[in-house]
Amino acid sequence: MATTTTTPELKTYIGKRVRRVEDPRLITGTATYVDDIRKPGMLHAAVLRSPYAAAKITGIAIEKALALPGVKAVYTGKDVAAVGPVPCAGSMEDLRIPDHRILARERVYYVGHPVVAVVATDRYIAADALDLIEVDYEPTEVISDPEEALKDGAVRVHPEYPDNVAFTYKQAKGDVDKAFEEADFTCEERILVPRLAPIPMETRGVVADWDEGAKELTLYSSTQIPHLLKTQLALQLDMPEHHIRVIAPEVGGGFGSKCNVWAEEALACFVAMDLKKPIKWIESRRESIQVVAHGRAHVDTIEIAAKKDGTLTGLKLHIVCDIGAHHQLLTPIIPTLAVLMLPGLYKFRSFKASLVGAFTNRAPSDLYRGAGRPEATYVLERIVDKMARILGMDPAEIRFKNFPEPAEFPFETVTGLQYDSGDYAAAFHKALDKIDYKACREEQKKARAEGRLYGIGISTYGELCAFGPSPATPAGGWECASVNVKATGKVEVLTGISPHGQGEETSFSQMVADAFGIPMSDVVVIHGDTAKVSYGIGTFGSRGIAIGGSALHLAMQDIVAKATKYAAHILDVDADTVTFKNGTFSSSAAEQTLSFADVALETHLCRKLPPGTEPGLTATRFFEPSNFAFPFGAHICTVEVDQETGETTILRFVAVDDCGKIINPLLVEGQIHGGVAQGLGPAFMEGVIYDEEGQLLNGTMMDYAIPKARHMPWIETDRTETPSTVNPLGVKGVGEAGTIGSLPAFVNAVVDALSPLGVDHVDIPMTPQSIWRVIQERSRS
Amino acid sequence: MEKTIRVKVNGREYERVVEPRLLLVHFLREDLELTGTHIGCETTVCGACTVLLEGRSVKACSIFAVQADGKEITTIEGMASHGDMHAVQEAFWNEHGLQCGFCTPGMIMSVEQLLNDNANPTKDEIRHGIEGNLCRCTGYQHIINAVEAAAKAKAGA
Known part of the structure; x- marks a missing residue:
């Protein structure tokens, strides 16, 4: 059944399924993404990248490219040496930060490493010119596997x-x-x-525009962090920050x-x-899959200790x-976020x-949706399931x-975090009831008796957000x-903040409309x-x-206070x-009333300025949270695995999430659905594959699979609502x-399905x- | 080398001189300045560039502009008429069938063909119908709701 959505002719908006104010421009093709921007005299850049995972650059011949009609310039690493390195915000004592230049100098270190930039009158000529550049590479030894890289005597990157x-x-x-x-048991x-x-x-994209007269640089970039990018560009380009303007136009997803802060941003500038x-x-x-920082990339070893009554006592992770x-x-x-969130929802x-x-x-590698928390939750929820099996306990x-x-x-975890608020059992009960856990276990008994591989997977997760x-x-x-x-x-x-699909133009409008008693369209x-x-940090980390x-x-509180004085x-x-x-x-002392608009006008006309009050009705406030917020929830999944083909069918997927107070449930559901798709993709199909020579084997969307509509289960959502205590909105x-x-939840379900064969772990992606x-190996043994 | 082509896009006739290698999507976006059609993968996989060519959905990243010579094209810009949104657009809006919006124009064009072929599709038929369009934001669930709502609205219209 399709959902019904209220239209914005309402008295109050918070908590309602209000459709988005962003959408008209997006669904009519009139929104402006970065590639839709055109400037007079604009030139197009293209980047030549290393085909080798490790090589010395012994020569670069650019003459043929420069001779191609329409080519305006060619840049090598030497030509852009004045640009500062690509920044890294890490601060561990022993952190090694290799010199990361926007174009390679003497060596290339990975397939896709940018080497030469070409600028031409159109994108086709720029692409042609890349083919005319001759780079002499002297390939050197490659180390591709992270565990091999840490062994004594390994080739050094x-x-x-x-x-x-x-x-x-x-x-x-x-x-x-x-x-x-x-411990009574460890595993x-x-x-x-x-x-x-x-x-x-x-994909990523930029338009850089220099105003020679005003000495102002404008960079349009498909970014989640325009303000931080501006500051970093000032440092990289050694330019005064107030002469730089960064604009994030419509941004087509970020995750x-x-x-x-990317090499190509400073390069274009x-x-x-x-x-x-x-x-x-x-x-x-192809460039995007090659070089846009990959997420996750862990090899984890996790150990857990428990008493025979199921009390979890100790945890080790490498x-x-x-x-x-x-x-x-x-x-x-x-x-490091994976380390902090390692205890999940449990009292270790x-x-x-x-x-x-x-x-x-x-x-x-770098952040990708969840950033550290999916890794922690995954390994923890796997090992807790394994321990339950050893103890003969139900995983619930x-x-x-x-x-x-x-x-x-507030609950202090063994890793020193202060969880703000939570009722984990309530959310979990709700999920168990929704899927009818008992009936699922009955169904499993029946399936097993018939020789079918039916599994139920549970994940109770917590995350550090905001x-x-x-x-x-x-x-x-x-x-x-x-x-x-x-x-x-x-x-x-x-x-x-810099939303790029999350819908804060809508949710913030809902908040303002309610606070001031005006329509959202105002x-x-x-x-x-x-x-x-003036400044901001950006949109990431569910903030x-x-x-x-x-x-x-x-x-808004300041606005109401000042307007009340007026x-x-x-x-x-x-x-x-x-x-x-x-x-x-x-007022109880007056018959006359004033609307918000009446007062707004008076604050500008100032015919009757309250003593000690300035004209105008504006306010700027900063919010510094006292702590992270900690959402949580329970996802339960049932699957059946086809023994003949290895194909897994998701039968049901229940997600009960607690993200505290909600402004717009429609948008919250959208976030959950999309988030689940990005959790399930890696579960059964996604993964960047490199060979021993550091060659990327699935570098286009012909080879790197992401979920299509037919891969997704129908997600049955519900929620509990435990307000956060670390911000005024909860x-x-x-x-x-x-x-x-x-x-x-998916992986635990598949392992549960395969457990009659003696399987207690299978790595992801769990492809057919x-x-x-x-199944073949287990059937033979 | 260059060739003159005549196309009718969203009801309007255009005559342009193009290089034979110019892709239809670049022709639409750069020569005609119809930037609502997007480029997501350049390899026909993602469907962000879907337009209707002679009423059938095609991926504009993988055919040449010269192949469209003498033909009629509908892009996302041609869906709303006189400021009134098309039923599919309205349904995507009502059902929150989009987040970042980048895949949406192509998705809407595919749905238009899906509903022209099958006025009352089941969920599985919808999933099959948008097989050629990838969305990374929505998990598709609200898109499926939107297609159902659009089918209903069209039937009632």
């Missing part, structure tokens, strides 16, 4: 370092060795979490991949200033993270975790046994909002332009409403007697929940081929 250790990170609490000694698993390509449907011409560069899909040849912005930080008493980042001759029971009680919040308190985030974790009320009563909101939400919005919305909430003065009553409700200022964040919760192989 960066010869200037004695080994391939990019960084290490260790955390521990409690006596974990004792917990393991005294261990080695789990691969493959590299994933983020694949936003719009973390555009929460970065440098070329635009050098040639004094606007420069457009649009990434091809992560080898394949970081590739270079760091991107957050490369070393992301796997002790833990020990170690993480090693390994340099390899592969493209950099072991989870209930180890949740903190609602009264224990990034975040500034001390815990590398570039500040606050957000900024300005509310400008116009003389006509219309409202302009300027926000530092509100405009402006974002993604550093010349309009848009929790942080950006909280800043807006504070600014109203009191105009009504000639004491301000304490004035109330503002449903868009009307009224919002927790929802952007990543689906991705984090879904993967382990890999499942078929497991």
Whole structure:
């Protein structure tokens, strides 16, 4: 059944299924993405990339390319040496940051490493010119596998370092060795979490425009972080920051991949200033899969200790993270989030975790939807299931046994996080009831009796969201909002977040409409332009409403406070007697009432200015959260595996998520659905594959599979609503929940289905081929 | 080498001189400035560039502009008429069938053909009908709702 959506002729908007204000431009083809931007005299850039995973560059011949009619310039690494390195925000003591230039100099370190840039009058000529450039490479030895890279005597990715250790990170609490000694049962698993390509449907792209007269550089970039990008460009280009403007136009998906500072952004700026011409560069899909930082890339070893009653006592984790040849912005930080979130929703008493980042001759890895939390949740939920099997306990029971009680919040985890609020059992019960867990287990008995492979998979997950308190985030974790009320009563909101599909133009308009008692159509939400919005951090880490919305909430409070003063003065009553409700200022001491628009006009005309009050009705506020917020939930999946083909069919998928207070349930469901798709993709089809020579084997969308409509189950959503205590809205964040919760539910279901064959783990992606192989091996043994 | 082509796009006639290698999608986007049709993969997989050529959906990234000579094309810009949204567009809006919106124009064009071929598709027929269009944001569920709603609206119209 199709859902019904309320149209925006409502009295109040928060909590309603309001359709989006963004959509008309998007569904009529009138939105402006970066490739839709055209500037007079604009030239097109293309980038030549290394076909080798490791090589010395011994010569570059550009003459033939330069001679091609329409080619305006060719740049090599030497030509752009003035541009500073691609930034990395990591700060571990032993962190090694190799010199990461925007174009390669003496060596290339991975397939796709940018080497030469060509600029021409159109994109076809630029592409032709790439074919005319001759680069002499002297291939050197390659190290592609992260575990091999860490062995003694391994080929070194960066010869200037004695080994391939990019960084290490260790955390521990409690006596974990004792917990393991005294445990009734322990178990261990080695789990691969493959590299994933983020694949936003719009690839990266930029238009750089230099205004020689004003000495102003404008960069249009498909980015999640226009403000941070502006600051970084100022540093890379050694330019005054106030002469740089970054605009994120319509952005066609990001999923973390555009929460970065990319070589091509500074490159386009440098070329635009050098040639004094606007420069457009649009990434091809092949380039995108090759070089846009892959997510995950872990080899994890997890151990768990338990008492025979199911109490979980100790946890050990070792992560080898394949970081590739270079760091991107957050490369070393992301796997540390996996360590922090390792305890999930459970009351562990002790833990020990170690993480090693390994340099390899592969493209950099970095954040991708969930960023560290899907990895942690996946390995934890796998090992908890395995322990339940060893104990002969139901996998639901072991989870209930180890949740903190609602009264224990704020709950401090063994890794030192303070979970804000939660009722984990309530969400889990709701999911179990929704899928009718008992009936599923009955069905499983029946299926097994008939020799069918039927499985039920549970994942109870928690995540750390609403990034975040500034001390815990590398570039500040606050957000900024300005509310400008116009003389006509219309409202302009300027926000530092940079939504790209999440729909905050709608959810923020809902908030403003309710706060001021005006229609949503009287509100405009402006974002993604550093010349309009003073500053902000951006959209990532499920922070848009929790942080950006909280800043807006504070600014609206200021507006109402000031407007109330005006109203009191105009009504000639004491301000304490004035109330503002449903868009009307009224006082017990006056018969006359004033609308929001009346007061807005008076603040501009100032015919009766309250003493000590300035004209105008604007407010700018910043919100700094006291902590992260911690959404949670339970995903349950039932599957049947075809023994003959290894094909898995998802029978049902239930997702009960708690993301705190909700502004728009329609948008929340959309986030969950999309998140689940990005958790299930890696579960059964996705994964970047490199061979031993560091060659990327599935570098186009002909080879790298992402879910199509027919691969997706019908997702049955529900929710509980536990307000967060760390922001005034009670919002927790929802952007990543689906991705984090879904993967382990699917994998646990398939392993459960295969368990009669003695299977207790299969790595992802669980393709029909890999499942078929497991079935064949087990049937033989 | 260059060739003159005549096409009718969204009801309007155009005559342009093009290189034989120019892809239809670049012709639409750059020569005719109809940028609603997007490029997502350049290999026919993603369907962001889907347009109707002689009433049938095609991927404009994989045919040449010269192949469209003398033919009629409908792009996303041609779907709404006189400011009124097409039933499929309205349904995508009502059902939250899009997030970032990049795949949406191509998705809507595919759905248009799907509903022209089958006025009352089942969920599985919808899944099959949008097989050639990838969306990374929605998990497709709200798109399927939108197609059902559009079918209903069209039947009632």
